[in-house]
Amino acid sequence: MAERGVSKESKADRVERIKREKDGLDVWDDILRYSKLGHDAIDPEDFERFKWYGVYRQKPNDGHFMVRLRVPNGVLQAHQLALIAEMTDRFARGYGDITTRQNIQLHWLTIEDIPYLLSRYHGVGLTTMAACGDDPRNVVGCPVHGVDCGELVDARPLLDDVNRLYVGNREFSNLPRKFKVSISGCGVRCAQPEINDIGISAVRRARAAGDEIGYEVAVGGGLSTVPRLATRLEAFLTAEQVRPVCGAIASIFREYGDRTKRTRARMKFLVEQWGGDRFLDEIQDRVDFAIDRDVPPLPELPVDRDHIGVHPQRQEGYHYVGLASRFGRLTGAQMRDVAAIARELGDGTVRLTNNQNLIVTGVLTANVDEVVRRASNTLLPADADVWQRNFVACTGTQFCNLAITATKEAPGAESPAEHALNALQERLGHFKEFVRINYNGCPNSCGQHWVADVGLQGVLLKAANGEQVEGALVTVGGGLGSESGFGRNIGVRLPLTEVPEALVRLFSAYEEHGAEDDSFRSWCQRTSDEALGHYLRGEALQPVDAG
Structure with a gap:
């Protein structure tokens, strides 16, 4: 460890010094050593280097870690997912998360667990290297490369x-x-x-x-x-x-x-x-070649690009089946069930999506109904409503040191995300338009709230009695595609307890006031902040559409 100077290091200077003194790729032997010595022996600066092996400290930094896999293109083989399921049940209290970069991460690991976990991963061709840290993260791609009828080329x-x-x-x-x-x-x-x-x-x-x-x-x-x-x-x-x-x-x-x-x-x-x-x-x-500067115009792109549901493949007689999770949180049992479905009824491949969902490929037409049935039985429906298939959430304060509000909890437990999704499913189950709701427990946008039709960013609010309560700042009208843009901050901050009803009111207002050719996004874009705020808050004042 370098000798400290008199002046206080900035955060950037500290991280840069740590990286100069030892490359993050060289921390593996230290991880092995600490696994024998215990958590208290860990040099605090090595926590930073652990990230190069996908290892993050888990809130509240009491000796547990998150370990993130690196899954290029989100492609897993059935036996790999089965192994992840085994590790999930053994070390992670029975559940893990699909991330928005097509990875899987597990929580509740101790330093003593990590070498065994990573060795088991390595044994089936998986790695956590460069899943975190100041390096190139997981390279993401289309989860249906090679099978989708609409792809331009298999990349x-x-x-x-x-x-x-x-x-x-x-x-x-x-x-x-x-x-x-x-x-x-x-x-x-x-x-x-x-x-x-x-x-x-x-x-x-x-x-x-x-x-x-x-x-x-x-x-x-x-x-x-x-x-x-x-x-x-x-x-x-x-x-x-x-x-x-x-x-x-x-x-x-x-x-x-x-x-x-x-x-x-x-x-x-x-x-x-x-x-x-x-x-x-x-x-x-x-580079040693002349770059061709003649690039064609940006093509027209649809809003719906999540690949969920049953779709024919390029290979005649086969389909891929996209399954919707709840905010990317999977139990070990669900992982094991999907691995079995892929092995027995598909081509043995499971693909993870940036919407925190899964896809089974290579399903014979004759087997599609059985895949749908078995997936539904494990609560991963192929025919999920628009709310479940497009509701993304980060881990929130349950695990993340940066989060300031809760988002989701253990599968089956009550949480702000569950309350919001349940309200939309129960009250607006008929809603068919493709919309995205992204829920982030802080401003850092791991949950990608900026590019959602409705984004929820965790904030802290002061209640009428002076107490601090968890809340959400609402953004609307974001999206990617031909007309990419970020969600608009309309000046609405709501306690988390009020978010479910507010979302129901907002989407109901769109159904009532939107024009026939309006998408939800276009309606939000032409409706004033004041009017949208009234819809969300349920105020008595009748808003006037800005269009």
């Missing part, structure tokens, strides 16, 4: 190649901050390139000799407290050019990203400062 080989470039590579193991990459050939761009540091998306370009498929590049997207949509570069890449461009972008971030302030260290701030043209010129200087 799995490119995604896997870029993942191999990043994981365990010391060129990229000390970046200024986390670094998120999306690579997809999906026709509807479900992998959210708009909010990643790098978004690689397949695109069709018309040519006299016939259409050609290549890849466009967007850079500098991200959420947190300062959301930014990625800048679409004037670049059209061949498949062979994707890996070197991804390497070049990561190296630019490594060298030019801000290491002096953690809140300004993400690559989005560098892109904002430089602009797309300068950033692209810097990429060009680092």
Whole structure:
């Protein structure tokens, strides 16, 4: 450990020093040593390095940890999910979480448990390396690559190649901050390139000799407290050019990203400062081919891009079946059931989505009904209503050190998210329009509230009696796609106990006052903050539609 100076270190300086003194990739031997010595022996600075192996301290920092898998493209084999189920029951009190980056994370691990857990993961081809920390995080993609009828190209080989470039590579193991990459050939761009540091998306370009498929590049997207949509570069890449461009972008971030302030260290701030043209010129200087600057216009993209339900595959006679969880929280029994369904009735593959759901692929047409029946029996319906399939929630104060309000609890337990979902299902079960509700326990947006039709951001409020209560700031009208935009803060903050009824009132008002050609999002965009506030609060004053 370096000798401390007289002046107090900033948070950024402390983290940068910790990374300089020992690469996070080198902490494995320390994890093994601490597992024998116990939690009290852990050097506090090694908690930071643990993140490079997917290990975070769990609130209230009393000796338990969260361990996050790295699952490229969200693809698991049935035997891998079965092993995760076994570990969930053994170490994690019977449940875990699907994340918005297509991973699975478990809680309640102790330092003594971690080496055994990671060795069992390794034994079935799973890793936690670079699932957290200042390095390239899990590379996400379309969960139905290779099977979806609407995809432009199967981009799995490119995604896997870029993942191999990043994981365990010391060129990229000390970046200024986390670094998120999306690579997809999906026709509807479900992998959210708009909010990643790098978004690689397949695109069709018309040519006299016939259409050609290549890849466009967007850079500098991200959420947190300062959301930014990625800048679409004037670049059209061949498949062979994707890996070197991804390497070049990561190296630019490594060298030019801000290491002096953690809140300004993400690559989005560098892109904002430089602009797309300068950033692209810097990429060009680092690759040995001329980048084609002729990129076609952005295609029209649908709002619905979650792949839930029963869908025919490109392979004749087969279907994939998307199953809706409740906020991504799965029991070990559910994991085991889905693994069995995939093994017995599918192609042995389970895919995780960024909406915290699951997909079973390779299901013969004759087996579809049985898959749907068995999934429904394990409370993962393929025919879920619009509310369950699109309700995303972070872990909240139950586990997260950054959260300031509760979101979800153990499966079956009461929680703010459960109360809201139950109210919508019971009162508005007939509602069919595709909408997203994203619930975040703090401003940092792991739950992606900025890009939801209705976003709920945890805040603390003062009640009439002076006591502090947990609440939610409401944003409306966010979304990704052809007209990407962030949710609008309409100045409404509600106690969590009032959120369920407020959501019911808001969506009921849309049904009553929206025009025939209005989507919920477009209705919110043309309705005043005052009117939306009245709907949410249930006030007697009759609002006037701004349209």
